[in-house]
Amino acid sequence: MAIRLFRKKDESDRKIKIPEGMWIKCDACLEIIYKPEVERNLNVCPKCVYHFRIPARERIRAVIDEGTFVEFGEEMESVDVLNFTDTKKYVDRLKEAKKKTGRKEAVITGKGKIQGDEVALAVLDFEFQGGSMGSVVGEKIAITAEVALESRLPLIIFSASGGARMQEGTLSLMQMAKTSAALGRLSDARLPFISVLTDPTTGGVAASFAMLGDVIISEPGALVGFAGPRVIEQTIQQKLPEGFQRAEFLLEHGMVDMIVERSRLKATLSTILRYLSGSGDR
Amino acid sequence: MILQYLDFERPIVDLENRLEQLKRLDDGTDKGVKEEIGKLEKKIGKIRKEVFSNLTRWQITQLARHPNRPYLLDYVNLCFRNFIELHGDRAFRDDPPLVCGFAELEGQRVVLIGQQKGRNTNEKIQRNFGMANPEGYRKALRVMKMAEKFRLPVITFIDTPGAFPGIGAEERGQSEAIARNLLEMSHLKTPIVVAVIGEGGSGGALAIGVGDEILMMEYSVYSVISPEGCASILWRDTAKAEVAAEMMKITAPDLKKFGVIDRIIPEPLGGAHRDHKAAGDTLKAALLEALLPLLSMPIPQLLERRYRKFREMGAIRRKAGGAA
Structure with a gap:
């Protein structure tokens, strides 16, 4: 033995x-x-x-031409405005997320080129507090849309988020309105916005900027929806069908334009951009 | 309507019932009864003041959900005239939890949009507990676009636990429907006044909540997620809802402080459910006060003001010398 x-x-x-x-x-x-x-x-x-799932950094490496990415807004940090504590303090959760990712918040924003065409870009990072949207994420998305507007650039946002950040309360909810309003201005100026949904994109992020793309692309198999599957199951007291809220389900129901594999994403974005560019207000 | 009471209302209600009995006994002859009535009235006033000046955020949440609280259609009767309901999203079906229509507020023609809860079991089911489906939000958008076209101001009343989390809702794009309303409301070329009259539950509330003036009834709440939902996710225990409500700071004074809302509408003593008529009168006055200055504002200025309002919401630390 x-x-x-x-x-x-x-x-x-x-x-x-x-x-x-x-x-x-x-x-x-x-x-x-x-x-x-x-x-x-x-x-x-x-x-x-x-x-x-891949971190925001790798995402940028995969779609943006090497050496062309210029970040902005990286200095912005969240404030524990509610003095929020659940099983842990919000300030400690933030510290952990910063340590884990080496970044200050859950989105990277900047300008870069895709096969030579300049774009404004925001990439959510699921590794940082589940990519949740608090004041800083909302602000950086809005700034990126405004940079696109000022520089007459197309906007691309990669989403990966569980939704609004509860620890910032109603201020997080209001980021949905803020980001959507900024996209409204971009739309009024006839500048293109391509939204790329990656696993997962749910809650307040799905119910704001992520679903507002002129063109919406999803990665295969990504979970995309308003309510989380667990909440729905509890509400309706039923098991959910196989594949529910996956990218293929959304495509079938007309909620996304296409599903594109990661290997073809950069080329697809470039092609779409060329169809939509040159349409800005003149 | 069957009157129902929350636990913390109980001591007040018990005393009130005793007062009623005494008043019935009082035929004007017994001095002792008169004295007793006077004492009791004083006591009720004191206890009510004690309870209502120390309400916890969870108690306010309960008041916001009070089964006797006035709902949208009650206020339609109390504050508006000539209401004509409009149905359907022109694509899928009519969604009863979301009510839209034309109405007159003190002679001012408006488009009215809001969530409606049910009072009894049948109504609750018919109104889906005030939880709208995508077609409800799309109906609201259709009617708002019409308001823009015919230059009618929009008034919205928020009272929902949230957007409905169901299979059909997801199939028909609940998130897209909400998102679309946020975008369209942010640049709708007509004044929008928003009033949170009960529960402001998450994206389902905000989907009719982007406007020029945001009002909140004194005992209403407005939150990113319900206290129960928050407790279930962060504490893995719905019994922590009370703590979650405290933590999220979801009451009108909290949100006024954070710049999320513009004004608080006071409620009658003991809450709107104790006196629908008085609550309606105050709400009506507040709506007019908020709406009238907007009517004369040039549209570009109105839209810039609306954009800035939401653009500036948030708490952010920027290091000195930061680019943005």
Whole structure:
């Protein structure tokens, strides 16, 4: 008995000695896949085309021409205006998120080029407090829309968010109005806005800027909806159908224009931009 | 209407009932009864003041949801004349929790939009507990566009636990419907006055809540998520709703302080449900006061003002020398 236990331990020790994290299990097909290969493949499973969530930085690397991205608004930080504490203090949650991501908030905003065409860009970061929208995220999205307006640029927003940030209360809710109003001005000036939905895009982010694109693109399999599946199940006391609120479901119901795989995203954005550019107010 | 009472209203109501009994006994002959009535009235006044000057945010939430609280259609009768309801989104169906129509406010023709809750079980089901579907928001937008076209100001009344979270609602694009209203209301070329009359529940409330003047009844609430929902997500315990309500600061004075609303409409002693008529009178006066100055404002100025109002909401720390 003791020997067996000992041997078991020995085996597991040996397992750990394999360079850590070189192999990962795909969340969807459960196959063991080689991490560097997945990374080369833009974090898409080479076996089943499952799209892993990726941090905002990588997203920018994947769609913006190298060396063209210029960030703005990175100095903005959230304020604990409500003095909010749940099981943890909001200020501590913010500290943790900053430490984890090395960034001050849940969205990166800036200008950059896509196959030579300049765009204003905002990319939400799910790693930072679930990409939730508080005052700073709302402000940075609005500023990006205003930069697009002033510089006559198309706007692209990548969403990845659980919704409005509860810890900032009603001020978070108001960011939905703020961002949508800024997009209204962009629309009035006939400047294009392309919204890209990634996994997940729900709640107050879905119910504001994310669903307001002139063209709306979704990544395959992304969860997109207003209410979370758990809330719906509790409300209607029914099991939800397979694939409910996934990108394919939204396409079928007419809520998105297309589903585009990550590998084709940059080229697709570039093509659409060329159809829509030059339409700004003259 | 069957009168119902919240726990913290109980001591007041018990004393009031005793007062009623005493008053019935009082035939003007017994000096002792008169004295007793006087004492009791004083006591009621004192207790009511004590209770209502120390309401917790959770108690205010309960008042906002009070089963006897006046709803949209009550205020239609109390504050407006010649109401004509308009139905349907012209695409899918009519959504009863969201009511739209023409109405006259002191001679001023307006378009009125708001959520309607039900009073009894049948009504509650018919009105879907005040939770609109996408077609409700699209009906509201259709009617708002008509208001713009015919230069009628818009008044909206918010009273909803939230947009309906259902399968059909998701299939028909609940999030798109809400988002579209936010965008369109932000630049609708006619004055918009918003009044939160009860529950302002999340995106489902805001979807008819973008306007030039935002009013809130004294005992109404306006929040990003219901206290129960917040408690369930952050504490994993709906029993923490009371704490969540405190934390989120969802009352009219809180939101006035944060610049989310413009004015607070005082309610009658003990809350709007204790005196519908008085609540209606105050609301009507507040609506007129908010609306009249907007009517003479040039549209570009009105829209710039509306844009700035929402543009400036939020709490942000910018380091010195920051670009934005």
